[in-house]
Amino acid sequence: MKTAVVILNWNGKGFLEKFLPSLFNSLPEYADLIIADNASTDGSKEAVNNSKVRWIQLDKNYGFTGGYNKAFSIIKEQADYDYYVLINSDILVTDKWLEPLVDFMETHKEAAACQPKILSYNHHEKGIEQFEYAGASGGFIDRWGFPLCRGRILSSIEEDKGQYDSPIRCFWASGACMVVRSEIYHRLGGLDDKFFAHMEEIDFCWRAALMGHQIWCIPQSKVYHVGGGTLPNNSPRKLYLNYRNNLLMLWKNLPQKRKGTKIFIRKCIDGLSAVCYIFQGKFSYFKSVTKAHRDYSKLKKEETISPRKEKEALPYGMLPYSIIRKFFTGHKKYSQL
Numbered sequence: 148m149k150t151a152v153v154i155l156n157w158n159g160k161g162f163l164e165k166f167l168p169s170l171f172n173s174l175p176e177y178a179d180l181i182i183a184d185n186a187s188t189d190g191s192k193e194a195v196n197n198s199k200v201r202w203i204q205l206d207k208n209y210g211f212t213g214g215y216n217k218a219f220s221i222i223k224e225q226a227d228y229d230y231y232v233l234i235n236s237d238i239l240v241t242d243k244w245l246e247p248l249v250d251f252m253e254t255h256k257e258a259a260a261c262q263p264k265i266l267s268y269n270h271h272e273k274g275i276e277q278f279e280y281a282g283a284s285g286g287f288i289d290r291w292g293f294p295l296c297r298g299r300i301l302s303s304i305e306e307d308k309g310q311y312d313s314p315i316r317c318f319w320a321s322g323a324c325m326v327v328r329s330e331i332y333h334r335l336g337g338l339d340d341k342f343f344a345h346m347e348e349i350d351f352c353w354r355a356a357l358m359g360h361q362i363w364c365i366p367q368s369k370v371y372h373v374g375g376g377t378l379p380n381n382s383p384r385k386l387y388l389n390y391r392n393n394l395l396m397l398w399k400n401l402p403q404k405r406k407g408t409k410i411f412i413r414k415c416i417d418g419l420s421a422v423c424y425i426f427q428g429k430f431s432y433f434k435s436v437t438k439a440h441r442d443y444s445k446l447k448k449e450e451t452i453s454p455r456k457e458k459e460a461l462p463y464g465m466l467p468y469s470i471i472r473k474f475f476t477g478h479k480k481y482s483q484l
Contacts, residue, residue, distance in 0.1 A: 148249055150178040151222055151329075152232040155214045157185040160194045162236040162373070171197060173240050177249075178232075183218030185209055210343035211322065219329070219337060228329050233348075235323045237373035239268055247367040248326045251314070259360035260327040260352060262286075262320035263368030266307055271371045276307040279372040282321025284311035285364030286349065289470035291413045292397045294319070294349060296481070297364070300470060303479040310482060312366045318464025320362050322348035323372050331355060339395075341446055345385065346392035353400045356462030357455035383431040390417055390439035391446070398447045402459040414440060416471070 152174060156163065163182070171180050181201045184191060185208040192202060203218050219231060230249060248261055264284045270277040278284065278298030284307075285297045297311040298304065325348060335354050338347045352362045394417075397410050421436040466484070478484055 148177055148230065148253055149226075149228050150230040150232060150245070150249060150326075151181055151219075151226075151228040152178050152234060152245070153181045153183055153215070153218055153222070154234055154236050155183050155185065155211060155218065156187060156191055156236050157208055157214075158187045158189040158191065159236040160187070160189045160191045163191055164194050166236065166239055167195065167197070167200070170234070170238075170240050171200060173242060173244060175246060178245060179226075179228075181218070181222065183214055183221075185214045210340075212338035212342050212344065212347045213340045216337040216340060219332060223329070223333065231327050231329050231332055233322055233325045233327070235372065237268070238324055239271075239371040241369050241371075244368045244370055245326075247365050251363065251365050252326060252328065255361070255363070257359075257361045258328075258363050259331045259355040260320045260325055261363040261365050262325050263370050264307070264311070264364070264366035265321055265323060266369065266371050267304075268371035268373045278304055278307055279323075279374055280304060281323050281372060281374055284366050285315050285317035286319035286321060286352075287464045287466055288318055288349065289466045289468060291409065291416060291469060291471075292393050293470050294346075295466075295470050298481060300479050300481060300484075301474050303474070305480055314363060314365050314367070316463060317362055317364050318356070318462065319349040319352040320364065323374075324370050327351075331360060339399075341395065341450065342392045343388065345388040346396055350392070350396040350399065353396065353462060354453045356464075357400065357453055357460065359456050361463070383435045386432055387435040387439045390436050391443050394440070394443040395446060395450060398443075399450050399453045402461065404459060405461075 174180060181203060183203040185205055203221055205214060205217055209217055215233060230252060244263060248263060251261055252258055262282055265279045265282040267277045267279040280299055283296035283298030286294055288294050339350055401409055417436055421433050424432040473484060
């Protein structure tokens with residue numbers, strides 16, 4: 148169960164200085180800590196004062212997807228690992244966080260990937276245990292492709308009171324902290340380079356599920372995530388990537404017979420949100436949505452439709468209703484769905 152724990156860094160010197168020591172000290176003997184750097188310019192490498200941490204220097208910023216793909220390609224050439232761990236530089240781990248994840252993968256060969264329970268670091272600093280937006284306690288998507296989590300429905304984020312502490316099979320695991328079988332990662336072609344960042348882990352998990360694998364959340368492992376370390380939540384660029392990549396993900400992975408109608412309805416919902424941005428005076432957000440749709444139309448011509456074992460199968464964890472409709476009729480907690 149040899150494991151490569153890999154941080155993809157881009158100008159994250161402050162996070163490395165703050166969180167790297169506890170991460171390194173938490174790792175069992177079978178795990179190696181590796182930093183792949185997307186051509187940082189902030190002195191990140193000089194901040195890593197540990198000869199046992201391996202450094203992979205990339206020649207430019209390849210984004211989250213390209214950076215990890217290149218890093219894992221280099222790692223594969225030099226050593227054989229059973230598991231890869233994708234972990235953000237802005238994560239505070241807890242004692243023995245990795246063992247429950249790897250132990251689960253060892254005993255559940257049908258699992259392609261799993262994630263820990265992900266809580267908010269900023270709230271933790273204030274003495275509040277609250278789920279973090281990106282992953283919480285296991286990810287799902289609704290019928291139109293909108294992501295949600297146990298612990299987070301759209302903008303409504305719950306406090307962690309142990310209500311979602313049972314392991315659960317889910318639709319997607321968070322790229323903020325995810326354990327994945329190395330063999331499956333490479334067989335699926337890794338993350339989709341065209342995504343650059345955002346939604347890439349959902350797309351990867353969907354592709355894995357289409358080939359008969361499972362995705363899980365194991366809350367017996369717990370980490371704290373700062374979030375928004377590269378792009379803040381109110382960034383027009385982040386909004387653009389989320390809208391564009393969500394459509395690309397649907398185009399690649401939906402069954403052929405359902406694709407046209409579902410994507411048309413999803414684009415209509417996006418259009419309504421763009422109109423709302425105009426009324427709110429958020430013109431940069433409106434431009435992000437329109438640009439995302441325009442670029443999706445171009446990029447989908449270059450995308451490869453994901454292979455699947457069953458031609459018209461929808462994977463476990465795609466919910467049969469609209470989460471937006473549920474949210475605005477008072478269902479703001481996962482337990483209420």
